[in-house]
Amino acid sequence: MAFFDELAARIETADSVVSVGLDPDPDRIPDFLDGDLPRWGFNRRVIDATHEHAACYKPNAAFYEDPDGWRALEETVAYAHGKGVPVLLDAKRGDIGNTARQYASVLDTVDAITVNPYLGEDSLQPFLSRSDAGVFVLARTSNPGARDFQNLEVGNDKRLYEYVAQRAAEWSDGNVGLVVGATAPEELEAVRELVPDLPFLVPGVGAQGGDAEAAVEHGLADGVGLVNSSRGIIFAGEETSEASAYFDAAGDAARRLKRRLNEYR
Numbered sequence: 001m002a003f004f005d006e007l008a009a010r011i012e013t014a015d016s017v018v019s020v021g022l023d024p025d026p027d028r029i030p031d032f033l034d035g036d037l038p039r040w041g042f043n044r045r046v047i048d049a050t051h052e053h054a055a056c057y058k059p060n061a062a063f064y065e066d067p068d069g070w071r072a073l074e075e076t077v078a079y080a081h082g083k084g085v086p087v088l089l090d091a092k093r094g095d096i097g098n099t100a101r102q103y104a105s106v107l108d109t110v111d112a113i114t115v116n117p118y119l120g121e122d123s124l125q126p127f128l129s130r131s132d133a134g135v136f137v138l139a140r141t142s143n144p145g146a147r148d149f150q151n152l153e154v155g156n157d158k159r160l161y162e163y164v165a166q167r168a169a170e171w172s173d174g175n176v177g178l179v180v181g182a183t184a185p186e187e188l189e190a191v192r193e194l195v196p197d198l199p200f201l202v203p204g205v206g207a208q209g210g211d212a213e214a215a216v217e218h219g220l221a222d223g224v225g226l227v228n229s230s231r232g233i234i235f236a237g238e239e240t241s242e243a244s245a246y247f248d249a250a251g252d253a254a255r256r257l258k259r260r261l262n263e264y265r
């Protein structure tokens, strides 16, 4: 099934647009998880606690880029799939075509990926040609430095992030979404006006303090889109050293975010 059809079905089943970010910072994994692959043990328990509320899981590749990390990622992806939840790998890839073809092979394992458009259309072609997968193109990111380049005017009164959004819409064969941060609600609204049909991945609610209402109001296209929180969910139990209470807190955080976002859907 095409990714955005699968996502639409999952959003309906879970009654949720929450993307749970799986960013298992080794420095923050609790001491009681000391098995062979602590990141996998951590993610498994997070998934057990949150899957009812998850429209998707979004592991960020930065937290898995070592031999044990890739094993932990594979286990995590298989486990999420076993719970019926799609997986979006946040890898922000972007490289010359020959290299991009290798990067794109990860779409045999995960369902969707984030990509960086800075190298231009040919660098994204190996991803875009996967009509079964979801390809989320960075348009307006959530970090303060997003203004450095993305907000530059590029002619015709357009900002670079707006131009990227329009080009991405032209590239889409029903398989493209955009990444637009919740920390920039005006930009979020501007992109939605330009690009009515693409689903957005909206990160930046939770730990980064972004605008949840704007994320839902502008992030969804025909009800489909994702609002991500990572640290705000997975480390919600950090105050406790008791294992079941720790992961119950993650489940509660995911449920609370789902309810809050659903108020605006």
Ligand SMILES: O=C(O)c1cc(=O)[nH]c(=O)n1[C@@H]1O[C@H](COP(=O)(O)O)[C@@H](O)[C@H]1O
Binding pocket: 021, 023, 060, 090, 092, 114, 140, 141, 142, 143, 179, 180, 181, 203, 204, 205, 206, 207, 208, 228, 229, 230, 231, 232
């Ligand atoms: O592509 C992303 O997911 C992303 C884009 C962006 O503009 N801002 C952003 O925070 N992210 C990612 O979303 C996650 C946010 O994590 P929290 O701030 O802990 O919720 C991290 O994995 C970021 O790398």
